[in-house]
Amino acid sequence: MKIDIVTLFPEMFKGPFDESIVKRAIDKKLVKINIHNLRKWAKDKYKTVDDHPYGGGVGMVMMVEPVYKALKDLKKQSTINNQQSTILLSPQGKQYNQQKAQQLSKLDHLIFICGHYEGFDERIRQLADEEISIGDYILTGGELPTMVVVDSLVRLIPGVLEKPEATKNESFSPCSLRSIGYYLEHPQYTRPANFKGWKVPEILLSGDHKKIEAWRKKQSLKRTKKRRPDLIKTKTDLQ
Numbered sequence: 691m692k693i694d695i696v697t698l699f700p701e702m703f704k705g706p707f708d709e710s711i712v713k714r715a716i717d718k719k720l721v722k723i724n725i726h727n728l729r730k731w732a733k734d735k736y737k738t739v740d741d742h743p744y745g746g747g748v749g750m751v752m753m754v755e756p757v758y759k760a761l762k763d764l765k766k767q768s769t770i771n772n773q774q775s776t777i778l779l780s781p782q783g784k785q786y787n788q789q790k791a792q793q794l795s796k797l798d799h800l801i802f803i804c805g806h807y808e809g810f811d812e813r814i815r816q817l818a819d820e821e822i823s824i825g826d827y828i829l830t831g832g833e834l835p836t837m838v839v840v841d842s843l844v845r846l847i848p849g850v851l852e853k854p855e856a857t858k859n860e861s862f863s864p865c866s867l868r869s870i871g872y873y874l875e876h877p878q879y880t881r882p883a884n885f886k887g888w889k890v891p892e893i894l895l896s897g898d899h900k901k902i903e904a905w906r907k908k909q910s911l912k913r914t915k916k917r918r919p920d921l922i923k924t925k926t927d928l929q
């Protein structure tokens with residue numbers, strides 16, 4: 691997979707992409723991430739990419755022309771058969787979730803546009819295939835949301851995780867219980883078996899894998915009902 695990120699703050703991506711699973715995916719050549727400074731596509735000598743809003747108001751607005759030029763260049767580098775999507779990060783976009791991460795992880799080429807300032811010229815919306823929000827709150831720019839989205843989808847690319855089954859029963863992932871919704875993962879424990887009187891459930895120490903599996907499913911359902919009943923599909927949803 692190829693990922694192009696258009697940003698005004700390329701340095702922000704140092705660190706998150708140089709560690710852990712994303713780095714491993716890059717090293718294994720399963721993903722190539724290119725960070726581009728939007729100013730590269732500015733037309734004046736001052737590299738201007740923002741301006742005052744028409745009609746007045748506070749803050750600056752990201753200009754449409756540099757983004758248009760950036761996308762024209764970057765899309766040219768995508769081959770015809772490539773499955774590509776251009777994503778605009780925006781608090782007004784569709785809320786991101788695990789199903790979206792799975793969908794994006796199957797594409798060949800993703801382009802992310804990170805907004806900044808007060809926002810972006812409305813016409814930039816027409817240049818994107820989709821608009822993604824990572825939640826109902828306002829961040830300074832689209833850089834952190836892009837990191838969140840990239841991290842979550844890269845770990846789903848086949849071959850990235852050493853044990854791919856790790857993603858199968860994770861919270862929000864389709865699993866054997868899928869027909870009735872997306873569940874939260876069951877509780878996990880590790881040594882010691884008894885910490886200051888807080889004991890690990892006996893069943894997990896029994897070595898009976900069938901019983902453990904059944905216990906985990908039950909726990910998964912129980913905690914989903916308690917914490918996130920909205921994830922459980924009703925009969926009407928399934929029709």
Ligand SMILES: C[S@@+](CC[C@H](N)C(=O)[O-])C[C@H]1O[C@@H](n2cnc3c(N)ncnc32)[C@H](O)[C@@H]1O
Nearest residue numbers: 779780781805808823824828829830831832835
């Ligand atoms: C300060 S925000 C602009 C918010 C805009 N004035 C509004 O009210 O919708 C600047 C940029 O940060 C990014 N951003 C902020 N919050 C976000 C969120 N929750 N999800 C995705 N992107 C976000 C977007 O790229 C946005 O253009």
